[in-house]
Amino acid sequence: MSVLILAEHDGHTLKQATYRAVTAAQHWQLPVHVLVAGHTTAAIAQEAAAIQGVAQVIQVDAAVLAHPLAEDIADLLVRAGGDHTVILAAHTAFGKNVLPRVAALLDVAMLSDVVTIVGPKTYVRPIYAGSIYATVESIDALQVLTIRASSFAAASVSPGNAAPIVMMDVSTTTAHVRWLGQVHNVSERPELASARVVVSGGRSLGSAEKFQVVLAPLAEKLDAALGATRAAVDAGFAPNDIQVGQTGTVVAPELYIAVGISGAVQHTAGMKDSKVIVAINHDADAAIFQVSDYYLVADLFETVPALTEALG
C-alpha cells in the first residue's frame, strides 16, 4: 500500500511539477515512492530523496533511458507498480504520454488533469475546456491519475530527509520505437509552467519579430516566462511549447499579463487560475476582461513599451 509518483526531470534536476505531485500524493496518507528513470540519474534520485514526504526513491539508470520512450517508462511503472494503490504523475506532455498506457496495461481507468483530490477514489477534474468541473469516482482498486500541477503547492525540500534509494533494472526495451532526435527551443526566459510571472501575446502582435520586440523587454523586466495563444503559435509568431490553454500548458502564476488576447475559453482554460490577471486589449468588449483583475482598453504597441518603461 503506497503511492508511486513518476518523476519528471530534464536530465539534471527534477521538474517543479514533480514537487507538486508529491504534495498531491499526501492525500492518501500512504508512503510515497518516486520513480526516477533516466541516464545518469544519481543526483536527481538524491534530489527526490530529500523532498519532504518522500519515503522511497526507485532509481532506474540506463543509457537507453537518456531519451525515455513511453513504452519503456510504462513498463517500468507496471513492474514497480506491484503493491501500489496509486500511480500518479503531473499532467505534462510527459505524464500525458505515459500514464494512459500504464492504466491500460493494468486494466484500469485513468483520471486526467485532476485539480482536487476529494477522497481516496474521488476527484474533481475540468471538462469542456475547463468551463465545467466534474466530480468523478473510480471503481478500480488501483488509481492511475495525472494531476494539474498548478493546483497543488510544491512540496518542500528537507535536507534532513534522505529517503532510501533502491535501484531497479531495465529488463527489456521496446523494439517498436526508435528515438531519432529533438529540437529544444532555447529561451532565456524561465520555464512557462512554473514561472512566477507570465507575459502572453496573441495573434495581434502581427509577426514573430514584433512578438519578441514588444513582449520580451517586459518579460525580462518582470523575470517572466513568455506565453502565447494558439492563434499566435499557428501564425508562427511563437513556438508551440509556449501555448497556453486547453490544448497547451495550464499555468497559474502570481501575475499573468494577457496582451492582445481576445479571451476564448480555450485560452482562458489555461490561465484563469492565475492569482492576478492583467489584460491589455483595444476592444472595450474583449472577453478576456471578464477574467481579469485589471484591464486597460488601449493599443498594445503603445501600452506595452509604456508599461515596461513605467516599471523602472
Place this chain on the structure above:
Amino acid sequence: MKILVAVKRVVDYNVKVRLKPDGSDVDIAGAKMGINPFDENAIEEALRLKERGHVSEVVAVTLGMAACQDVLRHALAMGADRAILVETDVLLQPLGIARLLKAVVEREQPDLIILGKQAIDDDAGQTGQMLAALLGVGQGTFISAVDVHEGEVHVTREVDGGTETLALRLPAVVTADLRLNEPRYVKLPNLMMAKKKPIQTYQAVDFGIDASPHLKQLTVANPPTRKPGIKLDSVQELVEKLRTEKKVIG
C-alpha cells in the same frame, strides 16, 4: 498501407455547455454536435498520406449511438473510403473505447491508426495511448508531422520545451495535434455523395467485450468564477495597483 482513423462526436467547440438543474450532468440536449476538431486533423492527415501515394484505403470508425453516424458521414465527405459504426448505448469512457477499438483493429488489420490527441468534451487525452498499450504496439502522441518510411513512420511530437522525433514500427498508433494540418472544408456535393457510401455497423455486444464505465460522475458544477475586472486608465495606475495593492511586483 491501410489507415484506420477513430473519430468522436462531440458538442461543437463554440457551444457554451450548461448544467442540468440538479447538477448531475451537463445538459447537451439539442446542442450543436460535430466531429472532434483533433479527429478532423487525423482524417485530414490520413487523406494526405493517401494523396501522396502511401495509402490504399482510409477507414473511419466511431463508437456510440446511431446518431454518431453523422461524424462518419463527415469523414466520408472529407474523403474516407469506408466507415464503421460500433453501436452501443453503454456510456463509453477511454478504456472501454480502447477495448472496442482493439476489436475493430483485429478485424481490419490497419498498418496505422490515427486518433485525435484529445476530445474536447471530456478532455481526457487517453484513448490513443490505451489502444497502443492493448495492441502492444508503439505510440506517437501529440504529433505535428508524420512521414512514411519502409515499414515505419517517422513522427514529430509536440513536447514541453520543443519537439521530439520518433520512428515507429508499423503497425503503430499516433494521435494528432491541431498543428498537424489544416483540415479541408467539406463541400456540399461531397456531403451528398457521402450519404450514398455504406456505413458498416457492428453491435458492440457482439464483440463480447466489457466496455462498461469504470468512472462514475457524481456531480458537475461551474468552476470558481473571478470577480469582474477593474478598468484602469493608465499604466501608472496599473503599476501602482500591482505594486501596492496586490504586491505581485517589486
